[in-house]
Amino acid sequence: MAAGFSRRTLPDNALSGGDGDVRMRLLVCTTEYFPHGAGMANVVYNIVEQLKSRGVECTVCSPKGPDIRLGSWPLIEKAGVVGLLNYWYRVSQHFRDNDYDAAWLQNPFIVAENPFKRCLVTMHSTYSGSSDLGVGNLPFHLYESVVARIERSCLTRMPPATLFTGVGQPVREELERIGIARDRIFYIPNGVDVRRFRPSPDRKAIRKRFGLPEDGTILLSVGRLIPAKQPFALIEVFSQIERRQKDVTLCVAGGGELLEAARELAEKIGVKNVIFLGSVDHDRDLPGLYACADYYIMTSKYEGGMPPLTLAEAMASGLPCIVSDIPNLAIVREADCGTTVSLDDTATAADTIVRYLDGEHPDHASNARAYAERMLNWEVLSMNYANMLERLAAG
Known part of the structure; x- marks a missing residue:
């Protein structure tokens, strides 16, 4: 559980009005979204599905949609950080005027002006952490070192009300080293659909x-x-x-x-x-x-x-x-x-x-x-995200 974060159980309609009217409009920006991508794609998809069941109106923006398409997936695959910067630049321009209650951003690289005043940033890993460990050969390590500097600049320039989550305690610690205040960073672990992934006798x-x-x-x-x-x-x-x-x-x-x-x-x-x-x-x-x-x-x-x-x-x-x-x-x-x-x-x-x-x-x-x-059931973990988004929307 996140330090300083209460894992309270929300009623099913906690994020929607009693008459069924949606109380929260959430924009989700991610470079990967299921079925395209890997770890990040699956995390975001599963939490979005849980949030929808709780009455949140989720709009997902990624290079392959499903709701809004921006950026280029082939460019991300071939050019790495160049493709990421292209996606996040287009996000910053496309949503310059928006009326979403909150934005949930996955590993953002926003170097231009950030149009979102109420952000929840989830970091699935950091280039800073990988670079510190010297992963890969020398050219790869030098590349990650440069990207880590860009990442640090983007994250420390986020609006002051931004909240951060890391999918691992080491990510939380990496964010602190980057310069994010500890009381703005929370740990919510990765989860799993325990109904789909289960032992089989066959x-x-x-x-x-x-x-x-x-x-x-x-x-x-x-x-x-x-x-x-x-x-x-x-x-x-x-x-x-x-x-x-x-x-x-x-x-x-x-x-x-x-x-x-x-x-x-x-x-x-x-x-x-x-x-x-x-x-x-x-x-x-x-x-x-x-x-x-x-x-x-x-x-x-x-x-x-x-x-x-x-x-x-x-x-x-x-x-x-x-x-x-x-x-x-x-x-x-x-x-x-x-x-x-x-x-x-x-x-x-x-x-x-x-x-x-x-x-x-x-x-x-x-x-x-x-x-x-x-401990890892998506239904349980989605409560933590719902709590944080409710806190953001309430200002």
């Missing part, structure tokens, strides 16, 4: 559909293959695991800039039991993919969300989790649903994982599911 049939071995142990990794996720470390660690562990398969689901390079590395070092699925349809295929696996594995060096969406989905699916020992993944220890691993040395990491796979941990699957139901 694991063999699902495995067959994905071309996975019907027997044996499946380690599942889900997410974009980018430097912060350290896919090369994942492949190198697994190469040592499969030499010592029989009937174990690594399944990697996700696209990203390092997908082909990860495939080439697996082939080069002779990894046999790895399957790259590429991008997987989030709605149609991903719940089943989690449900047919035995363990979830995550080797990230940096994550913004706490927990990352894929980890929340894995926990809701009842998977014991093997994750790198970074702050945003410490929830695995808190929930007692897996193990954390240092990736400083691949041989030591492989030893730790093999010991875990060989050990007894009968409660980890049920602990993961129970924690997700209790």
Whole structure:
């Protein structure tokens, strides 16, 4: 729960008039929105759907809509921050005169005059945090350092009444270092639809559909293959695991800039039991993919969300989790649903994982599911956003 933030339960009509008239008109600006995008897209979509059920009139503006289209998704994909700056510049111009009660902005890069006097800014990660860790090679690190400076300028110039949320406590701390006052920053974790992501008894049939071995142990990794996720470390660690562990398969689901390079590395070092699925349809295929696996594995060096969406989905699916020992993944220890691993040395990491796979941990699957139901349910988390938006609209 956010520090200094009351998680009170709102009645269903708290944000609408008693006669059904909408009391709040909310503009949502995001560069990603489901079904286009990844973590940010899913967070925003799920919260918007919950807010709509509470009587909020939500208008979503993104490069692909659904309500207002601004900016260029291909430009964002190809040119990174250039595409982001283009989107947010067009937002600042298009909504120069607006009558929304509040605006909910996702990782904004507004360098021009901000037209929104009542803003809720949600940061899903920061370039400052990633840059501080030195993620990626030298050119990538230099790029992130420059973008981090732009990000700092944009965020510290927000209107004085702006409230901030971070989807992880480390993001909250990164915002403080950037220069945002602590009493304006709140932590609301990532969530999951616990009705869609759940264990399944029909694991063999699902495995067959994905071309996975019907027997044996499946380690599942889900997410974009980018430097912060350290896919090369994942492949190198697994190469040592499969030499010592029989009937174990690594399944990697996700696209990203390092997908082909990860495939080439697996082939080069002779990894046999790895399957790259590429991008997987989030709605149609991903719940089943989690449900047919035995363990979830995550080797990230940096994550913004706490927990990352894929980890929340894995926990809701009842998977014991093997994750790198970074702050945003410490929830695995808190929930007692897996193990954390240092990736400083691949041989030591492989030893730790093999010991875990060989050990007894009968409660980890049920602990993961129970924690997700209790703490990460979108219906519960949407109350926090509703409270903050109500506070903004009230001035």
